[in-house]
Amino acid sequence: MKAVHFGAGNIGRGFIGALLFQSNYETTFVDVNTELIDELNKKEAYRVELAGTEDYMEVTNVSGLNSLNDEEKVIEAITEAEVITTAVGPNVLPMIAPLLAKGLGEKKSTGLVIACENMVGGTETLKNHVYENLDEEQKEWVSDRISFPNAAVDRIVPNQNQEDPLTVMVEPYYEWVVETSSVTSELPDIKGITYVDDLTPYIERKLFTVNTGHAVAAYLGKYNGHHTIKEALEDVKIKNKTQAALGESGGVLIEKYGFNTEKHQEYIDTIISRFENPDLSDEVTRVGRGPIRKLGPKDRLVRPALEYIRLKNEEPVHLAEVIAAALDYRNEDDAEAIELEGMIRKKGKVGAFCEIAEINENHPLVKAVEKHIN
Ligand SMILES: NC(=O)c1ccc[n+]([C@@H]2O[C@H](COP(=O)([O-])OP(=O)(O)OC[C@H]3O[C@@H](n4cnc5c(N)ncnc54)[C@H](O)[C@@H]3O)[C@@H](O)[C@H]2O)c1
Ligand SMILES: O=P(O)(O)OC[C@@H](O)[C@@H](O)[C@H](O)[C@H](O)CO
The missing domain is CATH 1.10.1040.10 (N-(1-d-carboxylethyl)-l-norvaline Dehydrogenase; domain 2)
Structure with missing residues (x-):
């Protein structure tokens, strides 16, 4: 199973990427930070440490693409992914929308897009930006195949000061809640997601x-x-x-x-x-x-x-x-x-x-x- 995640930062690596790995996904991170992308491709793995414990997880099956330089490869990754997630910050959603729209416009299979940002209606906002970048035919195509459920994510992931730029220390607590009411395809079996009818x-x-x-x-x-x-x-x-x-x-x-x-x-x-x-x-x-x-x-x-x-x-x-x-x-x-x-x-x-x-x-x-x- 394949996933694409926009934003290889603190919550992207320390939370979403870790749960996708535990659920057997192969994850392509898309970011603008060249150092993070190069390291992901070099090591194809990174470490998530649980604060206050000796526990850590080795996240594997990961790679990176640069959203500015690897456009064609990002589009291809989106066409192959079942799940597309984001953790880039609310203000960046309009910036990733054109590339996401290109990928979704070419995608032949069903899929889910989930924005994991701290805001009410985050995925809905991303969907509106994506639709602004689609023509009428693509809109119909995308609305038949792609669901855009809103989500709430909770895990404190501070800025990191690690020797290895990919290693991320997180608090043990986490919660990821996804709203099902708008989902038309099968719900992905991602460990740690709680599905609810009404996210509000x-x-x-x-x-x-x-x-x-x-x-x-x-x-x-x-x-x-x-x-x-x-x-x-x-x-x-x-x-x-x-x-x-x-x-x-x-x-x-x-x-x-x-x-x-x-x-x-x-x-x-x-x-x-x-x-x-x-x-x-x-x-x-x-x-x-x-x-x-x-x-x-x-x-x-x-x-x-x-x-x-x-x-x-x-x-x-x-x-x-x-x-x-x-x-x-x-x-x-x-x-x-x-x-x-x-x-x-x-x-x-x-x-x-x-x-x-x-x-x-x-x-x-x-x-x-x-x-x-x-
Ligand atoms: N850190 C937390 O504790 C936490 C917890 C819950 C939710 N969140 C939410 O997650 C989101 C990300 O927060 P974070 O703390 O991980 O921030 P972060 O700055 O660590 O990560 C954001 C990443 O997005 C990347 N990015 C910026 N512009 C981009 C673009 N155009 N294309 C692709 N990638 C781009 C950045 O390079 C960075 O790696 C925010 O909405 C935040 O509110 C954070
Ligand atoms: O990410 P922001 O900037 O919306 O808010 C800063 C923190 O409150 C936030 O990142 C929390 O650590 C997080 O929401 C905990 O789940």
């Missing part, structure tokens, strides 16, 4: 707990001079604020999806202890990367804050404080942080926030954020 509660629970909590620790951590998530949470004030912000997003999730309150609190506690894992060193700059994306209307801070106001008719005090800290996020190595700084210089923090979050300056969330800005 799963992706919202994950994004608005794991990623909201992570964002609290990253933005308040960076603001207070901490370097890693673990270090940020050793600061009692930040840990309490993380709990408090997850109390707000949790209140929304409990009300929307009828989750059991105690069970949800247990979920929150488990997530926070994952952040505190002493065997993972996860930098606040990785977790806080892309502040414009993270301040977007559907993302981990603004979306639960808006829902909190709508459902509770109260101010989300703690989420608002984190949004204000995110507006203060500075990192010279992060293109979005530089862009955010430029926007703030031109329009001020409130103006920049309203534009990014797509809300009016009279919105109660803006008023709540302003209190922390001032």
